[in-house]
Amino acid sequence: MQNLNELNEKIASIKQEILDNADALKSSRSVYECRKTFLDSKKGKIGQLMKEMRNIPNDQKADFGKAVNAAKEWAGQFFDELDEKLKAEEQKLRYESEKIDISMPAMRTRYGNLHPITTVRNQLTDIFASMGFSVYEGTEIEKDYYNFTALNTPQDHPARDMQDTFYLSPEFLLRTQTSAGQIHVMESQKPPIKIISPGKVFRSDDDATHSPMFSQMEGLVVDEGITLCDLKGMLDLFVKQIFGENTTTRLRPSYFPFTEPSVEVDVSCFQCGGQGCRLCKGTGWIEVLGAGVVNKKVLENCGIDSERYSGFAFGLGLERIAMLKYGINNIKLLFESDLRVLDQIDD
Ligand code: DAH
Numbered sequence: 001m002q003n004l005n006e007l008n009e010k011i012a013s014i015k016q017e018i019l020d021n022a023d024a025l026k027s028s029r030s031v032y033e034c035r036k037t038f039l040d041s042k043k044g045k046i047g048q049l050m051k052e053m054r055n056i057p058n059d060q061k062a063d064f065g066k067a068v069n070a071a072k073e074w075a076g077q078f079f080d081e082l083d084e085k086l087k088a089e090e091q092k093l094r095y096e097s098e099k100i101d102i103s104m105p106a107m108r109t110r111y112g113n114l115h116p117i118t119t120v121r122n123q124l125t126d127i128f129a130s131m132g133f134s135v136y137e138g139t140e141i142e143k144d145y146y147n148f149t150a151l152n153t154p155q156d157h158p159a160r161d162m163q164d165t166f167y168l169s170p171e172f173l174l175r176t177q178t179s180a181g182q183i184h185v186m187e188s189q190k191p192p193i194k195i196i197s198p199g200k201v202f203r204s205d206d207d208a209t210h211s212p213m214f215s216q217m218e219g220l221v222v223d224e225g226i227t228l229c230d231l232k233g234m235l236d237l238f239v240k241q242i243f244g245e246n247t248t249t250r251l252r253p254s255y256f257p258f259t260e261p262s263v264e265v266d267v268s269c270f271q272c273g274g275q276g277c278r279l280c281k282g283t284g285w286i287e288v289l290g291a292g293v294v295n296k297k298v299l300e301n302c303g304i305d306s307e308r309y310s311g312f313a314f315g316l317g318l319e320r321i322a323m324l325k326y327g328i329n330n331i332k333l334l335f336e337s338d339l340r341v342l343d344q345i346d347d
Contacts, residue, residue: 001052004060004067011071014038014045018075028086035079039072046072113346116322117215117334121198123347124217124321127241128196131234133219136185136195140202141168142175150183150301151258159257164204166212174202178218179258179315182294185220186302191309192223198318211331215318220294222304222311228261228293231312235265235291242321243270250285259292259313279324286324289316 001007018038025031041047049068056064114122125135144167153159163176181197197218206212221230232251239247247267254264266287269280276282291314296306319331326345328334333341 028083031083038075116345117318119347120318120322133194133196136181136197138181142180146180146183147175151179152295152297153257166202176203178216181218182220194221208330217316219314222309226310239267258295258298260295262292265289289314
């Protein structure tokens with residue numbers, strides 16, 4: 001380029017080119033791209049015009065600069081206006097597409113409910129808490145010592161056969177009973193002690209009423225002068241709250257290594273009121289838990305003076321209570337997470 005005339009012609013043709021291109025620009029993004037091809041200071045068609053300055057005679061340089069700047073300003077304003085117009089249109093379209101019909105009926109929300117075992121565990125915990133028990137949660141991996149030996153069930157004790165144990169090593173196992181928690185509590189607390197200990201337990205056992213993993217709740221009370229009568233009184237109160245006002249209890253002699261004497265606790269059948277029905281197999285009674293007076297040897301294993309203190313303990317299976325309460329006849333239904341089953345149980 002040699003002079004102003006040539007520049008003016010060039011500017012006119014660039015302007016025409018911009019105007020010709022404008023029709024095809026339908027989005028603010030394309031305006032942005034197009035603006036760059038003309039106004040980018042290095043590569044833009046107008047931006048590059050300044051480079052021609054060195055070929056222009058000195059007396060025309062000032063006018064040349066002015067003309068280029070005016071062209072820049074014109075193009076900048078042109079693109080700004082186009083951009084503003086397209087952005088407004090785009091926003092309008094977005095508002096249209098995101099419009100919410102607030103008069104439309106809402107989608108129905110499906111509420112879940114607690115698993116029956118959780119419900120039973122919560123109910124039992126509430127009942128015992130109202131009697132002054134606090135909750136101790138032990139661990140699922142336990143030392144053989146806590147699960148058996150300290151509970152008066154040493155290595156060669158025949159009672160070990162009552163429970164098929166998953167051993168992890170000679171020293172560690174998956175606890176077979178929440179009774180293990182008794183020992184931890186008695187080792188770390190001084191009487192009076194009044195705790196429940198809910199949790200999962202594990203046994204190699206699998207049929208319609210047994211599962212390799214199930215849940216228990218242990219109870220332990222240790223103080224001066226605690227007797228089997230205290231146990232019976234507490235159980236009577238407890239079963240009325242869980243199975244109904246008219247429920248009573250019956251104790252039958254039994255055997256557990258960690259209690260002496262030991263009892264099996266039956267409740268009067270809450271379905272037939274004791275007449276005899278299918279649920280109680282015609283006997284009028286349903287077995288619900290094991291219990292007894294804490295064996296002196298167990299107290300002593302934990303460093304508690306068995307002359308001064310005595311206690312009672314009990315252990316119940318949460319699945320069993322849930323099956324009785326909700327009329328479930330196969331324990332597997334409690335572990336399959338089938339919503340057709342779980343939806344029917346909402347307590
Ligand atoms: N641990 C026993 C079991 O799993 C249940 C049990 C029975 C717990 C008597 C006790 C008890 O605390 O006194 O079969």
